[in-house]
Amino acid sequence: MSENIFIDEAIITVFGGKGGDGVVSFRREKFVPKGGPDGGDGGDGGNVIIVSSIEKNTLTDFRYKKKFRAENGKNGQGKKMHGKNGENLIIKVPVGTLVYDYETNELIADLKYPNQYVVVARGGKGGRGNIHFVNSKVQAPTIAEKGVEGETRILKLELKVLADVGIIGFPNVGKSTLISVISNAKPKIANYHFTTLIPNLGVVNMGDGNSFVVADIPGLVPGAHEGVGLGDRFLKHVERCYCLVHIVDISESEGRKAEDDYYVIREELEKFSPELAKKLEIIAANKADLLDEEELNKRILNLEKKLNKKIIPISAATKMNINKLLNEVWENIRNMRIDRQKEILMSLKNAPEKIKLNVKPVDIEVPKKVRFEIIKWDEGIYEITGRDVEILLKKYPIDQKDARIKILEILEKSGLEKTLKNLGVKEGDTVYLGNFAFEYME
């Protein structure tokens, strides 16, 4: 298998589209000197959506492309024309991808089945055009809202490579040899510990179009759950497997007892992942070729008694009982797989194209009363600032006359005049608001 299969993490940034701006416009008709306002609303920004797809197997798509932007909403236009909404951006990821918020580490979605989807960044709301600002006092409003910025989020994608079967066991017991014999994997095999550093994956062909994926999980040693060896890092590759094949060295070629090895590995497994430890386990006693028949039978019976479990003697070297082992594995996963596929088929009915997203665009709520601060920069020069003020400036373009009036009205209601007076602002002083300078008048 290519090394790509192990790219199981990616960090990407997603941007919801910005809402289009509302527009200030007036009807132009022949012989009508001053038409009414007809500025339309901006469209909403598109959302970024992540969808699990059976077309994808890895996260390699994200190795180079790391920024994903949904389309912005178009600005409104005259003649009450609404700007077009931005298109959603759909990012396809493999089934089995976990989506985390990179900054908070919060799990946003666990995309277990095909066509599950999650909105990861909402678009911003389009601004309203000047037709919305007519009232009894203002017949020709020169004010329209700006579109709101979409959400930005940094995500961590994590793919658990989906193996159907995990091969576990002490180092050097023959895990890689077994996977090389039963599957298309071509792992390194050698007579020392930690030959395998990252999991090998292979496809086992059972004929009749039946196949399953095995993973050889290396590095499980005493203390693995505390970070000794590498094994705990790899167990996630088999967290969703149907069953485990646990290999022991029945020849005890390294002087350790098979039963001790068995318990050590079980303990690590249970400490790292109780969930995984609950899976069905098939025990295979490898290197049977190194013992004569009588000794082998004796040891197998003995081990079966001690563990109180059935054990299949095998030899990855001579292929003894390999088919027996495979049939046993296949028999067990077949039924579980049918159940899982039923679930998958159910979820396929919810193809995202057919689903209407029920997502509200991001909006900025303009407070009725705002909090502000006045900074005195110099004699006669002041600035109005604060978070609420920034929100106001984001919503209403200060270069539009009526927008300016609206902003000042809101500030006025919030006690601007009084605050300025208290600070000793005098007639003719300069007061900045955003990039606009006013001359102060009582």
Ligand SMILES: Nc1nc2c(ncn2[C@@H]2O[C@H](COP(=O)(O)OP(=O)(O)OP(=O)(O)O)[C@@H](O)[C@H]2O)c(=O)[nH]1
């Ligand atoms: N005689 C005999 N030797 C075997 C058998 N299976 C594996 N071996 C040998 O045991 C040694 C270790 O085999 P590997 O398949 O590399 O073992 P592993 O469990 O993958 O080891 P690590 O990757 O280090 O965890 C190699 O020298 C193999 O040739 C077997 O059935 N019989």
Ligand SMILES: [Mg+2]
């Ligand atoms: Mg190995």
